[in-house]
Amino acid sequence: MHHDPLPEETPTLDQAARQIRRYGLDADPQAVLVAVRLLAAGARLGQAVEAHFAGFGLSAGRYRLLAALEDADGEMTPSGLADVLGVTRATVTGLLAGLEREALVLRRPSAEDGRSAVVVLTARGARKMRELAPTHFGRLQEMVSALDPGERTVFLDLLGRVVRGIPALTAE
Known part of the structure; x- marks a missing residue:
């Protein structure tokens, strides 16, 4: 699914x-404009990310779970995955079901505590991550290629500050 870039001047x-x-x-029109364009870009980015990962037979959530397992040397508890991914345990359970069906991960009893389970990245899962890495990271780099290193540094700072403001959307 290909989308044209957002017109910079909309709204x-x-x-x-x-x-x-x-x-x-009594609101600052420029502040509102920045927020509205960021929301629109976020929605478009979300769609593009899902289309990107669908090309590898994954969703963004499944990819993030596999990447978290890789970062943890291939093994984590489901609750540890939920914490790292910032999602509920139920969400992790749903992601694991699909990944297990494709033999990209498996659940087995914990060596330390036989009553709890650990999730293990399978050799097939590790191979899938290796195979998609060149395309994935190449596309990520290409997405921000219009920014020079200094601009990326500034962008990361600005993005961090905006992300810290996200709770304002759900404040009561």
């Missing part, structure tokens, strides 16, 4: 200012 600063005035609010 415009004037549109944001008009909408704010329509509701009689």
